Amino acid sequence: MNKKEKLSEIIRNSTLNDFDKNMWFVFIQSVNDEQIIPLLELLREDTTENLEIITHNLKQKIKLAGNNHLKNAQEIVDEELKIIEEKLSKE
Amino acid sequence: MFEKIEAINLDRSKEEKPLETINELSIHETDLLEKAQEKIPEEKRGKFEKMKKAFLAITAGAMLLSATGCGYPFIMQRAIVSGNLDEPTMAEIFLGPAAYPIDVTKDAIKHAFEVGDTKICFYNNEISLNIHYKKPFLNNAQINIILNRISSELEKDGWIKTEDSNYGKNTPIYLNIDEAEDGTFFIDGYYKIDKNYFHGRLSDPIKWEIIKEDLLKNIKEYNGLANPDKPIR
Numbered sequence: 560m561n562k563k564e565k566l567s568e569i570i571r572n573s574t575l576n577d578f579d580k581n582m583w584f585v586f587i588q589s590v591n592d593e594q595i596i597p598l599l600e601l602l603r604e605d606t607t608e609n610l611e612i613i614t615h616n617l618k619q620k621i622k623l624a625g626n627n628h629l630k631n632a633q634e635i636v637d638e639e640l641k642i643i644e645e646k647l648s649k650e
Numbered sequence: 651m652f653e654k655i656e657a658i659n660l661d662r663s664k665e666e667k668p669l670e671t672i673n674e675l676s677i678h679e680t681d682l683l684e685k686a687q688e689k690i691p692e693e694k695r696g697k698f699e700k701m702k703k704a705f706l707a708i709t710a711g712a713m714l715l716s717a718t719g720c721g722y723p724f725i726m727q728r729a730i731v732s733g734n735l736d737e738p739t740m741a742e743i744f745l746g747p748a749a750y751p752i753d754v755t756k757d758a759i760k761h762a763f764e765v766g767d768t769k770i771c772f773y774n775n776e777i778s779l780n781i782h783y784k785k786p787f788l789n790n791a792q793i794n795i796i797l798n799r800i801s802s803e804l805e806k807d808g809w810i811k812t813e814d815s816n817y818g819k820n821t822p823i824y825l826n827i828d829e830a831e832d833g834t835f836f837i838d839g840y841y842k843i844d845k846n847y848f849h850g851r852l853s854d855p856i857k858w859e860i861i862k863e864d865l866l867k868n869i870k871e872y873n874g875l876a877n878p879d880k881p882i883r
Contacts, residue, residue, distance in 0.1 A: 590711045597703035613704055620712035623675060632675040636682050643686075643701045647694050 562592040562599060569602055569610070579614050586617060612642055676709045 560568070570583040587595070601609050619635050683702045690698055 586711050590707075594707050594710055597700070597707040601700055601704040609704075613708060616705060617708050617712065620672065620675065620709055623672060623712075632678055635675065636679050639679070639683065639701075639705050640686055643698055646701065647690070647697060650694065650697070 562595040563587050563590075565599060566595050566602075569599075569606065573610055574607065575610065575614060579618075582617065582621070583614070672709065672713050676706075676713060679709055680706060 567584065567587055570580050570587075573580070575583070598613060601613065616635070616639065619638075623632060623635065683705065687695060687698050687702060
């Protein structure tokens with residue numbers, strides 16, 4: 560099973576709604592296997608929680624690409640740092 | 651743990667240039683995450699690195715989506731076709747690169763109106779496709795291209811195109827596509843005879859399945875639509 564198939568399987572078996580699953584399938588179509596590796600690495604642990612985090616992150620970035628009124632780049636990076644901070648503080 | 655990061659001042663003139671916007675995010679994101687990483691204890695850098703790489707991979711993917719025309723919120727949207735006000739939810743369509751506007755519109759028209767002895771007609775471009783997005787992402791030129799293509803496609807399918815302005819004006823078709831708060835879209839079709847409006851009628855619930863090949867094809871075609879100056883690859 561290649562990386563794309565692996566991520567597709569994780570998405571398919573997840574509790575994400577159809578809307579979010581379809582978004583991921585389009586994403587997976589657009590990237591190559593190498594670009595999937597960091598996501599699979601992250602999803603090895605805390606799969607459900609991390610999938611929610613990156614799903615939210617992907618939505619934010621797609622929205623930013625379509626219209627930067629929604630949430631600006633600053634807020635996205637701020638949020639990423641906050642998430643990482645919370646993750647690290649748990650250790 | 652982290653210092654407040656400097657504000658990123660995006661150039662407002664780039665609002666309609668998704669690729670530039672996401673590129674700008676990419677540059678700042680990489681820079682800021684790396685700076686933040688340098689300030690944390692060595693033993694925690696591995697975990698930071700893993701998160702950072704995942705976020706950057708998503709940005710890279712979002713850039714690719716933008717480059718292929720899918721960065722537009724189409725990817726995020728799905729629509730409910732609504733014809734009869736008493737039974738509003740009759741079908742579901744996934745829009746997006748996966749759901750080519752013409753196909754969506756054609757199917758919506760076909761199922762939103764009674765087709766039989768009564769011919770559905772349209773007058774020039776008076777099939778009115780009203781798209782109400784919370785956040786505009788198609789400019790007028792792009793919407794006109796969509797409308798022209800819809801007219802052309804319908805004509806090929808044998809739909810009557812009349813130059814009789816009286817006839818046409820009596821039977822304009824309207825499709826309203828409204829974006830709801832949750833990102834879904836509502837398509838409401840209706841037509842007008844004289845001064846009275848008649849809502850279309852749907853028969854059976856229909857769900858459109860999108861296959862991968864169509865998805866890729868539509869990505870390319872949508873790219874052509876979103877970038878009218880560039881030929882469709």
